[in-house]
Amino acid sequence: MSEKDKIKTLFVKKPLKLDCGQTISDFPLAYETYGKLNNKKDNAILVFHALTGDQFASGTNPITKKDGWWNYALGPGKAIDTDKYFVIAANVIGGCMGSFGPSNINPETKKPYGTNFPVITINDMVNAQYNLLEYFKIEKLFSVVGGSMGGMQVLQFVSNFPNKAHTAIPIACTASHSAQNIALNELGRQSIMADSNWHDGFYEKQNKQPDKGLAVARMAAHITYLSKAGLQEKFGRKLQERDDLKFSFDADFQIESYLRYQGSVFVDRFDANSYLYITRAMDYFDLTEKFGGNLSKAFEKSDTKFFIISFTSDWLYPTSENREIVIALNAIGKNVGFVEITSDKGHDSFLLDVPDFLNTVRNFLNKSYEKI
């Protein structure tokens, strides 16, 4: 049995009506769990991943053999302590780590869906993952946690299921995707579509992915996850294994080489169409839309205790956008905490070893768990 065949999968029988109008049923939802669900079933945390994450949040990802994407924060004895809590993480629908996505085979054509896959939304992702609560017979989660697109899913989850989580930690996210961030996502999508191997999304015919386009999309996106100060400190104008400029278009600078490397390793683990679909889901995210522009109304029925975290150097999902969520919750008297963590590591701070951040998550969870 290959590692891919060992991925835990829940086949969701119940039909799910997507925001685009289509209904899907009998679809796979790939997930992973960490820690043990206690007898009272009150220690479960649902963790939502970001754009290019997956269900393998901790330990070693069995497919990529790399560290899980949230290894710093999640695991035995860590901020989200799996000795104490039962953590569930699922691959979002639209993704490419076993959940229903554009690389799945369409039973009608016997070929991958490609761009015939329905456009999905953050709301669809969350509704799909809600099935995991029923599967594990969990009446109420202890917490829902996620950063970036994972944070958007946290907000959507609490809005859709106002009594299904005691606590929620949306990190470095927004309630409404900004024009800047739609623009940056469009840059990535256009890069993929401009690759002659893309073939309108039906690239399986050539047996070649639009690797170049996807790599450039990743390079551009990667810059947005860092900060100017962080880049300057780490790379400055340092040259890559050379003493002088070569007066060519080789990667003279370390930052160029670094970005090229990030692009090249990304294409080995990610599907180009999934990148299109998931970035689209982020762009379509506007939690205020259904509520006449009033974000407070999205949380009116909720009894969840929130803690919102942003980072000083995050210009992708800046503190101001995170603070809007705090303001919306305070406006209706909900229980909400907030801190902006000092870090020069940019948007990626939530994935990295930032002690103030990790301590805050740990303390909020552990102190809140004492009180449920």
Place this chain on the structure above:
Amino acid sequence: MKKEFYNIAKLVTTNAKILDVGCGNGELMKYINENISKDIRGIELSKSNVQKCVEKGLTVIEGDAEKDLKQFPDNSFDFVILSQTLQAFLDPENVLNELLRIGKKAIVSIPNFGHWKVRLHLLLKGTMPVTENLPNEWYNTPNLHMCTIKDFENYCKQRNIKINLKNLKFQNLFSELGIFILEK
């Protein structure tokens, strides 16, 4: 815990909804939370203090009382506490108005610049007073708007702010600290 905090804690009622503005490391909030009302939260400017509050399991948001009180609706708290920071704001008048808008009652404490030690210090030494409650020098003090208990009472009278003095005995000459319960 500071004696001042015990005195403030005596003024809030059981299970009241409370906001501690400039809650510091959460010492007063913790005491009230454990002994008087669970429904207490804080707003604090310093990131490290916010983290200390989280360590104590308290609800706190990082924010600036001069800008961030406007997010709370009118009368959303039974008590709003402001301990010894009024004089440090750029615009204390605006902060006071906000406290009285979002709280049914506001508990405000001020270091009294009219205390005899302060008066004597200035009279005898001729330098800016440095006391236990006013530990800084003129060049590094955060206190921009020092006042006396009498000044504060006059101010409230002018603005039709009711001062509830019932539980308090303080005098302009002998109290280093003035603690007031205010109502609109």
